[in-house]
Amino acid sequence: MNEFPLTARVMGQIRSEFPQFELRPKAGHRLSQGIDIALKLLTFGGQSTYLTEYHTVLGTTLFLPSAWADTSDVDRAILLRHERIHLLQRRRFTPLGMALLYLLPIVPVGLAYGRARLEWEAYTETLIATAELKSLSAARCPELRRRIVGRFTGPAYGWMWPFRKTVERWYDQVIQELERRDSISMELLESES
Numbered sequence: 196m197n198e199f200p201l202t203a204r205v206m207g208q209i210r211s212e213f214p215q216f217e218l219r220p221k222a223g224h225r226l227s228q229g230i231d232i233a234l235k236l237l238t239f240g241g242q243s244t245y246l247t248e249y250h251t252v253l254g255t256t257l258f259l260p261s262a263w264a265d266t267s268d269v270d271r272a273i274l275l276r277h278e279r280i281h282l283l284q285r286r287r288f289t290p291l292g293m294a295l296l297y298l299l300p301i302v303p304v305g306l307a308y309g310r311a312r313l314e315w316e317a318y319t320e321t322l323i324a325t326a327e328l329k330s331l332s333a334a335r336c337p338e339l340r341r342r343i344v345g346r347f348t349g350p351a352y353g354w355m356w357p358f359r360k361t362v363e364r365w366y367d368q369v370i371q372e373l374e375r376r377d378s379i380s381m382e383l384l385e386s387e388s
Contacts, residue, residue, distance in 0.1 A: 201272035241350025280317040304353040311356035
C-alpha cells in the first residue's frame with residue numbers, strides 16, 4: 196500500500212503531461228549548491244534555507260530539500276500542484292523565456308515583476324490545492340498568508356515584489372474567489388437535496 200496516495204496521484208498527472216519529470220534531492224547536486232551560495236550572497240544571508248526548505252524546478256526535474264522526507268502526503272500533493280504550474284509555464288514560455296522572466300524583469304533582486312507574476316500563478320494553485328485537499332479555513336489561515344506574502348516581500352525570493360499591500364490584496368482576492376466557489380457549491384448541493 197502506498198503511504199503517499201495523494202502524492203502518487205499528482206505525480207501521475209504530472210508525468211502524463213511531462214513524462215521526463217523526476218524528483219531528485221538537492222543534497223549533493225552541484226548546481227543547487229551553487230544556487231544556494233549565490234542566493235545567500237544576493238540576499239545578504241536572508242535566503243539561508245534554499246537547500247533545506249525550498250523546492251526548485253530546473254528543466255523537468257524537481258529538486259527536493261532535505262525537509263521533503265518529513266512532508267505529509269497532503270502537503271506534498273499541494274507542493275507538487277504548485278510546481279506543476281511552473282512546468283506548464285516553462286512549456287508556455289520556453290526554457291529560455293522562463294529563465295528570462297524569472298531572472299530579469301525588472302531587476303533580479305528587489306523588484307522582479309516577471310518572477311512575481313510566475314509565482315502569483317503558482318501560489319494561486321497552492322491556495323486552491325490547500326482549500327481542496329485540506330479546507331477553505333486552512334487556505335484562510337493567517338500563518339499561511341503571512342508565509343506566502345513573506346515569500347514575495349522578503350529575502351526568500353530576493354524581495355521579488357516588495358509591495359506588501361499589493362501582495363496581500365492578491366492573496367485576499369484569491370481567498371474571496373475560493374469562498375465564492377465554495378458558496379456556489381453549497382447552493383448546488385442544497386438545491387439537489
